[in-house]
Amino acid sequence: MLIRHVRPWGGERSDVVLAGDRIAAIRPHDPAAQPSGEVVEGRGRLLLPSFSDVHVHLDSTRIGLPFRPHTGGPGVWTMTMNDRENWRSAEVPLVERVAGTLERMIARGTTRVRSYAQVDVDCKLEKFEAVVAAKEKFAGQAEVQIMTFPQAGILREKGTAEYLEASLKAGADVMGGIDPCTLDRDPKGHLDVVFALAEKYQVEVDIHLHEPGELGVFSTDLILDRTRALGMQGKVTMSHAYELGSVSESVSRRIIDEFAELDIAMATVAPSARGQLSLVDLTEAGVRVGLGEDGQRDYWSPYGNCDMLDRTWQLAFTNNFRRDELIEMSLAVATMGGASIMSHDVARLAGVGDRPGLAVGDRADLLLVDGETPSSAVMDRGTDRTVLHDGVVVADRLALVRG
Numbered sequence: 454m455l456i457r458h459v460r461p462w463g464g465e466r467s468d469v470v471l472a473g474d475r476i477a478a479i480r481p482h483d484p485a486a487q488p489s490g491e492v493v494e495g496r497g498r499l500l501l502p503s504f505s506d507v508h509v510h511l512d513s514t515r516i517g518l519p520f521r522p523h524t525g526g527p528g529v530w531t532m533t534m535n536d537r538e539n540w541r542s543a544e545v546p547l548v549e550r551v552a553g554t555l556e557r558m559i560a561r562g563t564t565r566v567r568s569y570a571q572v573d574v575d576c577k578l579e580k581f582e583a584v585v586a587a588k589e590k591f592a593g594q595a596e597v598q599i600m601t602f603p604q605a606g607i608l609r610e611k612g613t614a615e616y617l618e619a620s621l622k623a624g625a626d627v628m629g630g631i632d633p634c635t636l637d638r639d640p641k642g643h644l645d646v647v648f649a650l651a652e653k654y655q656v657e658v659d660i661h662l663h664e665p666g667e668l669g670v671f672s673t674d675l676i677l678d679r680t681r682a683l684g685m686q687g688k689v690t691m692s693h694a695y696e697l698g699s700v701s702e703s704v705s706r707r708i709i710d711e712f713a714e715l716d717i718a719m720a721t722v723a724p725s726a727r728g729q730l731s732l733v734d735l736t737e738a739g740v741r742v743g744l745g746e747d748g749q750r751d752y753w754s755p756y757g758n759c760d761m762l763d764r765t766w767q768l769a770f771t772n773n774f775r776r777d778e779l780i781e782m783s784l785a786v787a788t789m790g791g792a793s794i795m796s797h798d799v800a801r802l803a804g805v806g807d808r809p810g811l812a813v814g815d816r817a818d819l820l821l822v823d824g825e826t827p828s829s830a831v832m833d834r835g836t837d838r839t840v841l842h843d844g845v846v847v848a849d850r851l852a853l854v855r856g
């Protein structure tokens with residue numbers, strides 16, 4: 454396949470040759486060339502790696518349903534109960550909602566997804582199975598990893614750990630944990646279950662951490678200890694963790710250095726919170742950082758529209774980035790940063806100036822989008838998009854291409 458006349462990362466006008474699911478050659482654009490095989494017309498658009506959403510709750514989505522006034526209260530437990538009261542009475546069955554949301558994400562340029570699937574004594578495996586069904590439905594259009602996620606804690610309600618284990622037996626890719634101190638109020642008990650199940654089923658760990666300041670650092674230190682003791686380097690991700698930079702300069706530095714040393718990744722959803730670890734410092738230290746959209750217009754929040762280009766704008770905006778180099782770094786995080794969390798064969802970003810994903814030999818998961826430069830594409834968020842997954846065109850102009 455030939456992708457004719459594109460500008461990789463905004464650079465020179467090029468023709469890109471694909472062989473199977475890989476980039477085989479990148480040549481200066483030749484307007485006179487008469488290719489024989491399949492051709493994708495780039496029309497001078499930007500060529501970027503496709504997006505990787507490494508923190509999305511596909512199972513709680515209300516995308517495509519009538520807009521609903523927000524009824525959640527403060528705190529994780531109150532919000533969990535608000536979701537529990539309402540999710541079953543949505544206008545459309547869960548399986549359709551989840552599939553429709555994933556479809557919309559792919560259509561907008563996301564081909565790598567790490568989705569949460571809430572498992573507890575209320576929903577049991579119903580949400581997990583809906584995410585599995587969507588993953589299978591779009592197996593040819595996107596790579597999806599599923600995290601079994603104790604949204605309601607593990608120790609608060611008897612039987613939760615057994616349902617979590619059942620989801621791992623059924624093929625969950627990642628073991629989730631959440632706020633070991635503030636939700637279960639038993640950090641050792643919580644993390645013992647999380648790491649034991651991860652070890653038993655040989656899966657990675659992803660901890661959803663909303664805890665504030667010193668408490669968040671305390672929980673993080675417990676996770677660092679376990680990662681080191683169990684030899685789980687490269688197998689742990691911290692999600693949110695948006696106050697780890699709030700304690701002191703030296704604590705921030707220590708955490709970033711330990712994350713780099715133990716290859717602990719960070720997944721952010723670009724919150725407006727103060728006290729975050731510096732995205733520039735994390736990237737310069739070689740910590741894998743990925744971006745996600747979190748809930749999609751659900752019972753938790755009215756935000757989220759399945760468009761990672763929008764969320765990349767939010768990442769740049771909440772970091773107060775203005776320089777092109779930093780806005781482009783946000784794109785690198787949203788694309789290959791996340792890819793490097795989902796697959797450790799993908800290199801960590803080498804620093805602020807690294808623009809990976811478009812070299813010969815790289816996986817042909819690609820996005821063509823209109824825009825003058827990568828930064829202007831983040832500001833304008835054009836709709837003239839073409840999406841490829843494993844060398845196959847899967848979406849064009851925000852709609853799926855049915856193969």
Ligand SMILES: [Zn+2]
Binds near residue numbers: 508510661747
């Ligand atoms: Zn989340």
